[in-house]
Amino acid sequence: xxxxxxxxxxxxxxxxxxxxxxxxxxxxxxxxxxxxxxxxxxxxxxxxxxxxxxxxxxxxxxxxxxxxxxxxxxxxxxxxxxxxxxxxxxxxxxxxxxxxxxxxxxxxxxxxxxxxxxxxxxxxxxxxxxxxxxxxxxxxxxxxxxxxxxxxxxxxxxxxxxxxxxx
Amino acid sequence: xxxxxxxxxxxxxxxxxxxxxxxxxxxxxxxxxxxxxxxxxxxxxxxxxxxxxxxxxxxxxxxxxxxxxxxxxxxxxxxxxxxxxxxxxxxxxxxxxxxxx
Amino acid sequence: xxxxxxxxxxxxxxxxxxxxxxxxxxxxxxxxxxxxxxxxxxxxxxxxxxxxxxxxxxxxxxxxxxxxxxxxxxxxxxxxxxxxxxxxxxxxxxxxxxxxxxxxxxxxxxxxxxxxxxxxxxxxxxxxxxxxxxxxxxxxxxxxxxxxxxxxxxxxxxxxxxxxxxxxxxxxxxxxxxxxxxxxxxxxxxxxxxxxxxxxxxxxxxxxxxxxxxxxxxxxxxxxxxxxxxxxxxxxxxxxxxxxxxxxxxxxxxxxxxxxxxxxxxxxxxxxxxxxxxxxxxxxxxxxxxxxxxxxxxxxxxxxxxxxxxxxxxxxxxxxxxxxxxxxxxxxxxxxxxxxxxxxxxxxxxxxxxxxxxxxxxxxxxxxxxxxxxxxxxxxxxxxxxxxxxxxxxxxxxxxxxxxxxxxxxxxxxxxxxxxxxxxxxxxxxxxxxxxxxxxxxxxxxxxxxxxxxxxxxxxxxxxxxxxxxxxxxxxxxxxxxxxxxxxxxxxxxxxxxxxxxxxxxxxxxxxxxxxxxxxxxxxxxxxxxxxxxxxxxxxxxxxxxxxxxxxxxxxxxxxxxxxxxxxxxxxxxxxxxxxxxxxxxxxxxxxxxxxxxxxxxxxxxxxxxxxxxxxxxxxxxxxxxxxxxxxxxxxxxxxxxxxxxxxxxxxxxxxxxxxxxxxxxxxxxxxxxxxxxxxx
Numbered sequence: 001x002x003x004x005x006x007x008x009x010x011x012x013x014x015x016x017x018x019x020x021x022x023x024x025x026x027x028x029x030x031x032x033x034x035x036x037x038x039x040x041x042x043x044x045x046x047x048x049x050x051x052x053x054x055x056x057x058x059x060x061x062x063x064x065x066x067x068x069x070x071x072x073x074x075x076x077x078x079x080x081x082x083x084x085x086x087x088x089x090x091x092x093x094x095x096x097x098x099x100x101x102x103x104x105x106x107x108x109x110x111x112x113x114x115x116x117x118x119x120x121x122x123x124x125x126x127x128x129x130x131x132x133x134x135x136x137x138x139x140x141x142x143x144x145x146x147x148x149x150x151x152x153x154x155x156x157x158x159x160x161x162x163x164x165x166x167x
Numbered sequence: 168x169x170x171x172x173x174x175x176x177x178x179x180x181x182x183x184x185x186x187x188x189x190x191x192x193x194x195x196x197x198x199x200x201x202x203x204x205x206x207x208x209x210x211x212x213x214x215x216x217x218x219x220x221x222x223x224x225x226x227x228x229x230x231x232x233x234x235x236x237x238x239x240x241x242x243x244x245x246x247x248x249x250x251x252x253x254x255x256x257x258x259x260x261x262x263x264x265x266x267x268x
Numbered sequence: 269x270x271x272x273x274x275x276x277x278x279x280x281x282x283x284x285x286x287x288x289x290x291x292x293x294x295x296x297x298x299x300x301x302x303x304x305x306x307x308x309x310x311x312x313x314x315x316x317x318x319x320x321x322x323x324x325x326x327x328x329x330x331x332x333x334x335x336x337x338x339x340x341x342x343x344x345x346x347x348x349x350x351x352x353x354x355x356x357x358x359x360x361x362x363x364x365x366x367x368x369x370x371x372x373x374x375x376x377x378x379x380x381x382x383x384x385x386x387x388x389x390x391x392x393x394x395x396x397x398x399x400x401x402x403x404x405x406x407x408x409x410x411x412x413x414x415x416x417x418x419x420x421x422x423x424x425x426x427x428x429x430x431x432x433x434x435x436x437x438x439x440x441x442x443x444x445x446x447x448x449x450x451x452x453x454x455x456x457x458x459x460x461x462x463x464x465x466x467x468x469x470x471x472x473x474x475x476x477x478x479x480x481x482x483x484x485x486x487x488x489x490x491x492x493x494x495x496x497x498x499x500x501x502x503x504x505x506x507x508x509x510x511x512x513x514x515x516x517x518x519x520x521x522x523x524x525x526x527x528x529x530x531x532x533x534x535x536x537x538x539x540x541x542x543x544x545x546x547x548x549x550x551x552x553x554x555x556x557x558x559x560x561x562x563x564x565x566x567x568x569x570x571x572x573x574x575x576x577x578x579x580x581x582x583x584x585x586x587x588x589x590x591x592x593x594x595x596x597x598x599x600x601x602x603x604x605x606x607x608x609x610x611x612x613x614x615x616x617x618x619x620x621x622x623x624x625x626x627x628x629x630x631x632x633x634x635x636x637x638x639x640x641x642x643x644x645x646x647x648x649x650x651x652x653x654x655x656x657x658x659x660x661x662x663x664x665x666x667x668x669x670x671x672x673x674x675x676x677x678x679x680x681x682x683x684x685x686x687x688x689x690x691x692x693x694x695x696x697x698x699x700x701x702x703x704x705x706x707x708x709x710x711x712x713x714x715x716x717x718x719x720x721x722x723x724x725x726x727x728x729x730x731x732x733x734x735x736x737x738x739x740x741x742x743x744x745x746x747x748x749x750x751x752x753x754x755x756x757x758x759x760x761x762x763x764x765x766x767x768x769x770x771x772x773x774x775x776x777x778x779x780x781x782x783x784x785x786x787x788x789x790x791x792x793x794x795x796x797x798x799x800x801x802x803x804x805x806x807x808x809x810x811x812x813x814x815x816x817x818x819x820x821x822x823x824x825x826x827x828x829x830x831x832x833x834x835x836x837x838x839x840x841x842x843x844x845x846x847x848x849x850x851x852x853x854x855x856x857x858x859x860x861x862x863x864x865x866x867x868x869x870x871x872x873x874x875x876x877x878x879x880x881x882x883x884x885x886x887x888x889x890x891x892x893x894x895x896x897x898x899x900x901x902x903x904x905x906x907x908x909x910x911x912x913x914x915x916x917x918x919x920x921x922x923x924x925x926x927x928x929x930x931x932x933x934x935x936x937x938x939x940x941x942x943x944x945x946x947x948x949x
Contacts, residue, residue, distance in 0.1 A: 012177055032200065073248055077196065090191055095934075
């Protein structure tokens with residue numbers, strides 16, 4: 001077993017464990033931080049898959065952007081003065097059932113399918129390739145996504161604005 | 168590590184956990200976290216296929232788009248959650264059941 | 269000839285139709301409609317009669333027939349049969365009917381139902397003529413019933429009087445008893461021979477299709493109808509009571525025509541009478557003639573005397589047919605029609621005068637009672653003289669028509685008795701001759717008490733007067749027809765009638781029974797026939813004169829005391845006066861028996877039949893109650909249960925809508941799994 005392999009399994013386990021904590025933690029702040037580690041773990045896995053640009057993008061956007069937003073959300077919606085125990089979760093079995101349904105489907109897919117062997121590729125930097133692809137094959141999605149972001153920006157600002165006039 | 172299957176299994180597991188979280192959490196932000204897990208698992212699926220199956224890097228491009236969309240969606244979702252928190256002083260989704268029977 | 273017959277027959281029906289609906293509104297209440305119609309019938313019959321005389325053919329006959337019912341094997345034909353018998357009978361009927369119609373104009377004057385009376389008379393004329401003209405027993409039966417109906421209507425004409433309506437019912441019901449026998453006889457004929465037409469029956473019986481006991485039975489049963497219609501013993505009880513009807517009705521129906529229908533029927537079926545049937549007929553007729561005559565002696569009601577006289581004379585006619593003296597019987601029918609109708613019309617004239625007198629004096633007694641009369645011949649000469657002529661004819665005195673016919677009958681019975689080996693058959697001429705004496709006796713008793721002597725009631729006698737010309741005219745007409753000459757032409761001898769048109773034209777039909785058996789049913793050698801007639805004539809004249817003499821002795825010269833003699837034979841007198849108590853016997857046995865039976869059946873109907881019906885209703889009610897409960901609880905319960913199920917399912921299902929999104933996600937995933945499993949299967 002090479003070092004790489006051991007490290008791979010460690011990162012995988014770490015990611016999965018963090019995801020588990022996100023799922024099962026009773027306090028929401030624990031879930032948020034666990035989510036942070038999950039994102040980091042994913043980034044590591046991306047590296048193993050030769051997606052160098054994506055790994056970095058993951059960290060910058062997910063951790064730096066999305067997670068911060070989520071933390072904001074968590075912290076701003078907490079009742080600090082509320083001391084009584086809030087039941088944080090729905091029925092466990094209910095949820096396990098739902099999860100199992102999904103697991104069942106995916107397992108069936110994974111098992112029943114014959115996955116293609118694939119082309120062995122060398123590790124090459126991907127940034128240039130992604131840039132080329134976005135501006136040639138994926139131009140329209142790129143443009144649309146930019147519109148989407150604009151809309152999301154405006155929408156988010158609008159939705160979250162302070163209501164000073166009404167007060 | 169050098170085959171497709173481990174990455175798919177990781178993806179499947181995280182996906183399941185994400186769905187589980189969506190159903191399990193009462194806090195709206197918790198549900199949002201679950202959604203993020205799902206999107207990440209999808210990303211790893213795409214990137215794994217891009218490496219092992221695809222000739223180009225189409226999977227990675229799609230993964231980028233997913234990340235972009237996740238960001239936009241999170242922003243909006245949190246805005247909504249803040250709004251709910253302002254009106255109902257709670258983010259417990261079981262309290263948000265005015266469209267019930 | 270057939271068209272003449274049709275006119276003669278149907279014109280009175282037309283008159284009936286007009287009279288019954290429009291009569292009241294016509295001027296003079298429409299009596300001219302009926303009188304005109306019967307006048308037309310009379311004239312046309314006269315034409316037909318003259319034609320027959322000009323033909324002078326004893327075998328003349330015209331016959332048409334049309335199929336009336338034709339249903340597979342069941343065939344009845346209707347038709348008209350005119351032979352000398354029918355033409356003569358039609359002449360007699362239309363003459364008497366015409367005369368009576370004219371008489372009624374005077375007699376029924378002022379009656380509130382004047383128009384209806386004439387309508388009924390027209391209907392009767394139509395029915396009687398139909399009876400004469402039909403060629404088949406079924407048609408005769410139909411008309412038979414119809415004349416019975418007219419008799420009922422006319423007897424009960426004064427229906428406000430209970431005795432009159434009762435008499436009508438009695439007549440109809442007694443007739444019905446006879447008709448029951450008639451009907452069975454008809455059925456026997458039809459089932460064995462398959463036809464009602466008389467000419468066909470004649471040939472079929474000759475071929476032997478109906479024979480032996482069944483033939484005798486058919487003959488006797490058909491005779492039963494004649495017993496009812498012609499008032500023979502034991503169905504004679506209705507005729508005396510039928511005198512409740514107006515006198516013209518008595519004259520027309522109960523003297524001349526309807527009661528003669530029985531004799532006409534017997535004449536028509538004489539060809540199918542076996543010897544035994546003939547004996548039955550003869551004895552019934554003979555017995556009746558004597559029986560009725562003995563009752564007539566003691567009666568005090570002028571019309572009752574004449575009624576019993578009619579029964580007696582009908583007995584003569586029936587007896588004549590029974591002993592095979594066909595021509596004699598029918599001859600007497602014709603002559604009797606004339607003088608008996610005349611007697612009744614004459615008595616009607618007397619009664620009319622008595623009514624008038626009682627009305628004037630305010631006396632409320634029976635206008636028919638001869639004990640209140642006396643000496644009327646001075647006040648009502650025409651009535652008296654005609655009445656005398658009729659009585660002489662009835663008594664059988666030479667120079668009158670009755671002598672010829674009655675003598676023929678008596679001669680016939682004597683010949684029959686002499687030709688038979690069994691001396692018991694001498695009873696028949698004994699019946700006949702005894703009745704002859706008695707007939708003469710009671711008729712002259714009647715005349716003496718009514719027209720001779722001192723008036724018993726001078727107060728009434730004062731107001732008695734002769735009847736108007738409309739009433740005396742018919743009397744004179746009929747009296748003329750009771751003279752011998754009309755019946756003996758071309759001979760003018762008052763004694764011999766063998767060369768008369770009558771004996772030439774009316775011939776006895778050949779007996780089909782004789783043809784069937786191969787030997788004559790009744791054989792009377794020529795010399796016996798002759799001897800019987802000569803002897804019979806002598807004896808009958810002597811007897812008739814004796815009878816008149818006795819009457820004079822008792823009532824006119826008062827040589828013998830009536831009262832003392834009556835007391836000496838008191839039991840016999842009572843029997844005679846009370847009509848041998850026959851009505852009382854019938855009442856106690858038949859009437860009471862039938863009423864008892866009626867009560868039993870009524871009880872049965874009320875308790876058992878109604879009980880069953882009520883029980884069924886009771887059961888139905890309870891079943892319906894049970895079914896209602898079932899419907900209410902079970903069926904409604906089912907329906908309600910379905911509704912409840914739907915509601916509860918709905919309540920259950922709406923819990924799906926929790927409003928929680930995580931629940932919906934779960935549900936969606938579950939559904940997805942199911943779909944995938946489904947597609948993978």
